[in-house]
Amino acid sequence: MKLIIAIIQPDRLEHVKEELYKEEVNLITVSEVLGHGRQKGVTEVYRATKETGNLLHKIRLEIAVNDNFVERTKKAIIKGAKTGSTGDGKIFVLDLPECIRIRTGETGTNAIG
Numbered sequence: 001m002k003l004i005i006a007i008i009q010p011d012r013l014e015h016v017k018e019e020l021y022k023e024e025v026n027l028i029t030v031s032e033v034l035g036h037g038r039q040k041g042v043t044e045v046y047r048a049t050k051e052t053g054n055l056l057h058k059i060r061l062e063i064a065v066n067d068n069f070v071e072r073t074k075k076a077i078i079k080g081a082k083t084g085s086t087g088d089g090k091i092f093v094l095d096l097p098e099c100i101r102i103r104t105g106e107t108g109t110n111a112i113g
Ligand SMILES: Nc1ncnc2c1ncn2[C@@H]1O[C@H](COP(=O)(O)OP(=O)(O)OP(=O)(O)O)[C@@H](O)[C@H]1O
Pocket: 007, 008, 034, 035, 036, 037, 038, 039, 058, 085, 086, 087, 088, 089, 090
C-alpha cells in the first residue's frame, strides 16, 4: 500500500477529482493548506490567493491505495493538475504499512478501497 500526497493549485481540484473518478479512485482526503515551492511564492502570485507573506493557498490531497492503483492515481493527478506553469504542484508517494476500517475492523488491502 502507498499513501499518495499531492499539493495542487486550488483551481485544479475539480479537474483532478474528475480524472481520479475516471480511474475509479473514489476515496480521497482534501485539505486547504499554505505553501510555496522553489520560487518562494514570488512568481505565481497571479495564480493563487496570497495568504500571508509569501505563503499561497494550495490544496493537499491524500489518497491511500493498493499498489496496483499507484500508477493510475499519479497519472490522473498529473492529467488534472498540469498546466505547464510553475506552481503546478508536486506528488509525494510514501510507503503505507497499515490501514484499518474502523467500522468493520478490516485491515490492509481489504480496508483501503
Ligand atoms: N520539497 C517540498 N517539500 C514540501 N512541500 C513542497 C515541496 N515542494 C513543493 N511543495 C509544496 O508544493 C507546492 C507546489 O510546489 P511547486 O509546484 O511550486 O514546486 P516547485 O518545486 O517550485 O516546481 P515549479 O518550478 O514547477 O514551480 C508548494 O507550494 C508547496 O506547498
